[in-house]
Amino acid sequence: MISFFRRLFYPGKKKTEDSGEFRIQFEEFKGYKTRVTHPDADVHKLMVLATKIKREKGYSGAITFLQDIAATYLREGNTALVSCLNKLIPYMRKEPSVSYKGTLDYLADIIDKVPSNEPYFLNLHITMADHLNSSETDEAIHYLSGVLDMDTLTHHQYNILIKLADLHIVNRNYEYARKLLDNARNYIQPCTDRFDHIKRERKWYRTSANLAYHEPEMTGNTDYLYNRFIEFILDMARVVNPMHIEDFFKRKKLYYKRERGFADSKKFNSSIIQLNIEYKKEKILKQLYGFAFEELPLILGVTKTELDFMPGQKENLIEIREKKVFYRRPFKELLIIQEWVRKFVLSLTPAATKKY
Numbered sequence: 001m002i003s004f005f006r007r008l009f010y011p012g013k014k015k016t017e018d019s020g021e022f023r024i025q026f027e028e029f030k031g032y033k034t035r036v037t038h039p040d041a042d043v044h045k046l047m048v049l050a051t052k053i054k055r056e057k058g059y060s061g062a063i064t065f066l067q068d069i070a071a072t073y074l075r076e077g078n079t080a081l082v083s084c085l086n087k088l089i090p091y092m093r094k095e096p097s098v099s100y101k102g103t104l105d106y107l108a109d110i111i112d113k114v115p116s117n118e119p120y121f122l123n124l125h126i127t128m129a130d131h132l133n134s135s136e137t138d139e140a141i142h143y144l145s146g147v148l149d150m151d152t153l154t155h156h157q158y159n160i161l162i163k164l165a166d167l168h169i170v171n172r173n174y175e176y177a178r179k180l181l182d183n184a185r186n187y188i189q190p191c192t193d194r195f196d197h198i199k200r201e202r203k204w205y206r207t208s209a210n211l212a213y214h215e216p217e218m219t220g221n222t223d224y225l226y227n228r229f230i231e232f233i234l235d236m237a238r239v240v241n242p243m244h245i246e247d248f249f250k251r252k253k254l255y256y257k258r259e260r261g262f263a264d265s266k267k268f269n270s271s272i273i274q275l276n277i278e279y280k281k282e283k284i285l286k287q288l289y290g291f292a293f294e295e296l297p298l299i300l301g302v303t304k305t306e307l308d309f310m311p312g313q314k315e316n317l318i319e320i321r322e323k324k325v326f327y328r329r330p331f332k333e334l335l336i337i338q339e340w341v342r343k344f345v346l347s348l349t350p351a352a353t354k355k356y
Contacts, residue, residue: 043080059095119156155187202234221271242306242323
């Protein structure tokens with residue numbers, strides 16, 4: 001892949017294979033090395049293992065471990081490299097012996113080397129923007145804007161548009177963020193994968209909620225609730241899959257325990273206070289959760305039998321086949337979700353005049 005970073009910030013500078021600054025003394029981890037070098041290793045399990053190593057050996061130990069994994073993924077052209085670096089780069093920022101520039105050079109070097117025929121690696125530019133943003137938001141905006149200018153926009157760059165909108169919101173460039181969101185909507189529908197489609201919709205509504213929060217008074221608060229509630233429902237829709245229905249219940253439990261979600265967030269609490277409906281908070285959550293946890297799976301086409309399925313239960317071939325084809329179904333239920341949320345928000349704030 002062409003080095004967008006070097007072209008943007010270091011024009012004419014020759015690429016060096018190894019800056020040397022980011023290297024940390026390699027340390028053997030008993031029982032870990034063979035798992036790292038196996039190309040089919042489960043990336044999620046490896047990231048959990050990295051967290052364990054960080055607790056036991058500190059950031060430097062986890063960094064060495066993750067750099068070894070990253071080198072393997074890079075050599076194999078494995079897209080799990082993106083998840084690995086999204087874990088690694090924040091660790092490098094927190095390790096005192098690794099400088100900001102050392103982390104930047106390490107990531108830029110990897111971006112130079114990833115295969116150019118795999119568009120998923122475009123997400124590494126977002127990883128770079130996050131690192132730049134840790135120092136200066138303007139630099140992150142300049143970088144991602146340059147990525148969009150240098151490459152033909154396709155639906156694969158959707159995430160870059162959303163990230164750029166988020167950064168402009170941080171810098172209070174609200175009108176430009178709104179234009180980016182309008183543009184991003186054009187790159188949702190080309191996505192044919194059911195769960196990726198839902199994921200993109202969710203990201204769009206999450207950023208729209210953040211933007212709406214900065215709109216004036218009543219309009220901004222009701223818009224925030226509308227977008228935030230849809231984002232929450234789409235977060236649950238992503239795990240409505242009869243083949244792995246246990247994931248739905250795990251996420252449901254996280255929301256009830258308030259280990260995930262917006263229930264105790266500053267923006268949500270501020271919005272309902274501004275709308276003078278803070279006394280309805282528990283009722284709001286009860287109704288919203290009721291729709292997402294009870295009605296949504298049925299709306300999306302999961303049967304009551306599939307929803308109540310317990311691991312270990314016997315299934316016939318027809319039931320198994322129906323579960324397997326579920327993920328092929330296109331996601332067409334957004335309008336139903338939007339309409340339910342629209343009526344729900346207006347029932348909470350009848351004085352609102354906003355038309356969704």
